[in-house]
Every structure is written in structure tokens, then in C-alpha cells.
Amino acid sequence: MHIATELKAFLGDSAVLDADALATRSAGYLRPDNLQAAALARPSNTSQVAELLRWCHRHDVSVVTQGGLTGLVHGADAAADQIILSLERMCAIEYIDTRQRCVTVQAGVVLQTLQESLEEHHLMFPLDLGARGSATVGGNAATNAGGNRVIRYGMMRDMVLGLEAVLADGTVISSMNNLLKNNAGYDLKQLFIGSEGTLGVITRLVLRLREAPGTRNMGLVALEDFDTVTRLLRFMDHRLAGTLSAFEAMWQDFYRLVTTAPAQGWPPISPNYPYYVLLECQGADPELDSQRFNSALEDAFEAGLLADAAVSQSESDCQRFWALRDDVGQTFHGGLPFVFDISLPITEMERYIDGLRASLAEAIGEHKLWVFGHLGDGNLHVIVQVPGDISGSQRPQVETVVYEPLAAFRGSISAEHGIGLEKKPWLGISRSDAEVALMRSLRQTLDPRGILNPGKIF
Incomplete structure (x- = not known):
């Protein structure tokens, strides 16, 4: 055949x-x-x-x-x-409902295309991530993507009102709900969100929209210790009354990397502090929002939380701040990078990273470690780079060092990228035997022949 x-x-x-x-x-x-x-x-x-x-x-x-x-x-x-x-041909934005504030799309719509199409309606789809120009909303749902603004808007599953999926035998499950409240039986869409294409193929979605913010204020701040980072998160979230939309942390090594040639970024503040945080606040009143944001930062200074700060004066400044955080490509120069996406309680992050530094030095010797991420929601990105003349055979050693300690912290081996093939051996760190058994049972029920994305997750 x-x-x-x-x-x-x-x-x-x-x-x-x-x-x-x-x-x-x-x-x-x-x-x-x-x-x-x-x-x-x-x-x-x-x-x-x-x-x-x-x-x-x-x-x-x-x-x-x-x-x-x-x-x-x-x-x-x-x-x-x-x-x-x-799903590249299934890329239609079918209907933007400005009154219900939702949009019906095919799964192949590119995230950035959706974002831009909503601008003229003064609406926003709040999911945002560095790969916005390529990632599709169907893939975002299948992996339960997170991105930059989870602290305010939640993960992808919090933005999906309804979806349509096709099961392994061709049965179409159309649950294209557009209501915020619908408790009529099981919420079937949640079966497919985050299932990585193993339970069905997501073909169409109804996505919840938000009013587009009229203002954006940002600050890049430096801090002397990690305890202050955690205190600043609560301080700013409280002072900004729910309008804090991003709280992105960068350890010193990463900040220096993205603000030093050959990187194109410029250092808004000195690179000599151990921690940096990118703060973003979205609102609706240009004058009052700016006053509130600046006042909160001034109070943070007076409280001894900030060592230094740069504050945006324009939308161009905001874009330049985000460009630093998003310049992950710098970690791929000069060696072989191993990329990890983990989650753990914020209070345990410093202890975890300190232990990771020591364990990596002992296990693999020469390396570079970069840490950054969406700290406001407990998600860290860890990149371990080994010399370019060393093959990828070191990855299992690095995985052991990165993943095994997460069990003691009740952390997750995957914060927002899924399991796929790469993290299969480590699923037991974050899921119990009973949970995995139930996952297998669901998969067997919906796909008894195992033809959908076989071999992935478990």
C-alpha cells in the first residue's frame, strides 16, 4: 500500500x-x-x-x-x-463575537495572527509567548501553553471556552461552547487540552477574549537576594491591585548574556546584581496607571526591596525590555545547550538552583548555567550548556541532576511544554502510579488501537 x-x-x-x-x-x-x-x-x-x-x-x-x-x-x-x-490549512478565524467577547477559530491559526486580528476590535487574546509568530492555537491547547502572562490570565486551559476534536476512529466531538458558565455534565474539552494529541485531534476552538489594555507600564529592577525577589512579588501584586501582568526573573548570568555583545540588547541597569525582575502592569488610564506604577516602585525602594531600577517611558522601551527577556537564542551560541522547563514552589527556587549548580559541577564538570523564567507562576527555564566538542551523550546525566531533586520539592518536570518523548522517563517524578494508570485507561478508551501520537507521554 x-x-x-x-x-x-x-x-x-x-x-x-x-x-x-x-x-x-x-x-x-x-x-x-x-x-x-x-x-x-x-x-x-x-x-x-x-x-x-x-x-x-x-x-x-x-x-x-x-x-x-x-x-x-x-x-x-x-x-x-x-x-x-x-493543520496548516485550517487557519481560518471564523467569527469574532465582540459582545460575548470570544472568537471561533480553526486550530491552525497562528497565535500572532490571532492577536493582530483582534486589535481593531480593541480586544485581546492574552496568551503570549516567544514563539508567537509560529505557534498555533491548536498546538497551544494540545500542550496547555503558558507563556508570559499566566500570573494574571492563567494557562491556555483557562482561555478555552469550547473546542471541537476528532477521535481516533473519526468520531467528531463538537463541544463549541461559548459560555463562561456551563456545568452541564463533564467538561469534555479538558480531556483534550494538554493531552499532546494522544486522545484526539483538536480542530476548532472557542477562545475567551479580554478587553485590550489601554496602557502598559514596565520596569526592570535589580535585587540583592532571592528572598527580596519573593517579597517584591507580593508587594507589587498587592500595590497594583490585580493589574500586574508579568513578573519575569533573570539570574545574573542570563542578564549579562543578553546585555553583552554579540547580543543586541543594552543594559538598562548595571549587570552586577544577582537577580533581575521584569515587571509589567496593564491598565486603562494612562495618567493614573503610570502614577500608580511609579508610586509602587518608589515605595518598594523605600522598603529596601530594590537595589536599582529602569522604568519604561514609552512603548518602545517596553518592547526593548521584553526583547532582553526573550533573547533566549543567545544561550545557543558557543556550545551545546540542554533546555529544561520546570516548575516548583517559589520559596524553594533558591535552594534548588544552588543545589543544581553544585551537582552540575560534580556530575559533568565544565558547563554554563542560565536561569530565567515566569517566576510569578513558579515556572523556571533552565539551560545547561556544555562545550561544543562534547556530544549530546551527556544529556542523561544532566537530566538526572535537573529532574531528580524536584521530587523532594513536589515540583514538576514540565511547566508548560508537555512530556513528549523527552520527559517520558521522568514522568514518575511529578505523577503517581495511580495517576499514570488513569491516564493510560483514558487513552485506551478513546484510542484502543493506539494510533494517535504513539509513544508520547508514557
Whole structure:
């Protein structure tokens, strides 16, 4: 059976790429290799997705769903005998409901495209992340993306009112609810959010929107110790009365990296402090919001919380502040980086990072460690770089050092990127045997033949 030929018979020639055509397509963000699969299918609507999955179910062919390919855990990797289901053609913004403040979209809509389309309506979809120009909303839902403003707006699952998904046998589950309150039975959409394409293929969504903020005030502040970082979080959240939208922390090494050549960023404040925090406050009144933000920072100075600070004077300043935090690409120069996305109680972060530094030095010797992240919601990004002449064979050692201590802190091996293939061996750090058993039971019930993204998560 020639799979690509079979698929073209009911999807159309232009909707299917064979293995040779795939050789020209990138495998995604930070992946230099090309895609591999028996075929790549690009359906245009839910009916075609359902027809494709019915065919795959009938012929026992595995399917890997792909969005913007911005994940970091190999959750969308496919094998040579599998089909890739790409939602790139399902990219319509179907309806913006300005009164209900929600939007109906196909799963292949790119996050930034959605954000920009809402501007003329003075509405906002608050999810935001560095890969906004490539990541799709379907992928955001399938991985329960977090991003920069979780502290105020929550994770992706907090922004999804309803969705439509296709099960492994082609059954369409349409739960396109647009109500904030709907307790009529089980909330089925939550089964698919964060399931990484293993329980069904998300095809359409109803997303909750917010009024677009009219103002944005930002500050980049330096702090002398980590205890002060945690105190500043509560202080600013209280003083800003719920308008604090981001609280991003950068350890000194990372701040120096992104403010020193060859990086393009400039150092708004001295690079000689141990901790830096990027604060963002969104509001509606330019004069009053600015006064309140500046007053809160002045009071923080008087309380001994801040060692130094730079405050935005324009939207351009805000963009430059965020550019520093988002310049993660600097960590990929001069060596082989191992990227980790973890979560743990804020009160334990300093102890965890101190222990990590010591353990890495003992386990692998020469390395660089960069730490930064969405500290306001307990999420840290840890990047360990080893010399470029050392192969990736050191990764298992580094994973052990990074993940094993999280058990004692009741932390998570994955804050916002999922499990995929990469974190499978460590799932037991964050989930009990009973939880994993229930996950397996759900998967077996919805996909008894195991054709949806096989081998991922567990």
C-alpha cells in the first residue's frame, strides 16, 4: 500500500505530500533535521480530518498531529511509517463575537495572527509567548501553553471556552461552547487540552477574549537576594491591585548574556546584581496607571526591596525590555545547550538552583548555567550548556541532576511544554502510579488501537 497515493484519493493531490516532498520541510524550531513520515496530510476542514482518521483507524496507521513545530520535548516527532497530520490549512478565524467577547477559530491559526486580528476590535487574546509568530492555537491547547502572562490570565486551559476534536476512529466531538458558565455534565474539552494529541485531534476552538489594555507600564529592577525577589512579588501584586501582568526573573548570568555583545540588547541597569525582575502592569488610564506604577516602585525602594531600577517611558522601551527577556537564542551560541522547563514552589527556587549548580559541577564538570523564567507562576527555564566538542551523550546525566531533586520539592518536570518523548522517563517524578494508570485507561478508551501520537507521554 502506497500511503500517500491512498490519501490523495480522498483528500486531493495538493493536500498530501509524499516522503520525497517532506525532505524539503524543516522539522521545526531548533530542529535542523528534515521531517520524516510516509506522508503528510493537510486537510482543510474537520470533515477531512475525520475522514483521514477513519482511514488510519481502519488500516492501523499511526498519526502524529503537528502545529507550528515550536515544542521542545519532541512531542510532534514522527517515524517513517507514520502519517503527519498538519493543520496548516485550517487557519481560518471564523467569527469574532465582540459582545460575548470570544472568537471561533480553526486550530491552525497562528497565535500572532490571532492577536493582530483582534486589535481593531480593541480586544485581546492574552496568551503570549516567544514563539508567537509560529505557534498555533491548536498546538497551544494540545500542550496547555503558558507563556508570559499566566500570573494574571492563567494557562491556555483557562482561555478555552469550547473546542471541537476528532477521535481516533473519526468520531467528531463538537463541544463549541461559548459560555463562561456551563456545568452541564463533564467538561469534555479538558480531556483534550494538554493531552499532546494522544486522545484526539483538536480542530476548532472557542477562545475567551479580554478587553485590550489601554496602557502598559514596565520596569526592570535589580535585587540583592532571592528572598527580596519573593517579597517584591507580593508587594507589587498587592500595590497594583490585580493589574500586574508579568513578573519575569533573570539570574545574573542570563542578564549579562543578553546585555553583552554579540547580543543586541543594552543594559538598562548595571549587570552586577544577582537577580533581575521584569515587571509589567496593564491598565486603562494612562495618567493614573503610570502614577500608580511609579508610586509602587518608589515605595518598594523605600522598603529596601530594590537595589536599582529602569522604568519604561514609552512603548518602545517596553518592547526593548521584553526583547532582553526573550533573547533566549543567545544561550545557543558557543556550545551545546540542554533546555529544561520546570516548575516548583517559589520559596524553594533558591535552594534548588544552588543545589543544581553544585551537582552540575560534580556530575559533568565544565558547563554554563542560565536561569530565567515566569517566576510569578513558579515556572523556571533552565539551560545547561556544555562545550561544543562534547556530544549530546551527556544529556542523561544532566537530566538526572535537573529532574531528580524536584521530587523532594513536589515540583514538576514540565511547566508548560508537555512530556513528549523527552520527559517520558521522568514522568514518575511529578505523577503517581495511580495517576499514570488513569491516564493510560483514558487513552485506551478513546484510542484502543493506539494510533494517535504513539509513544508520547508514557
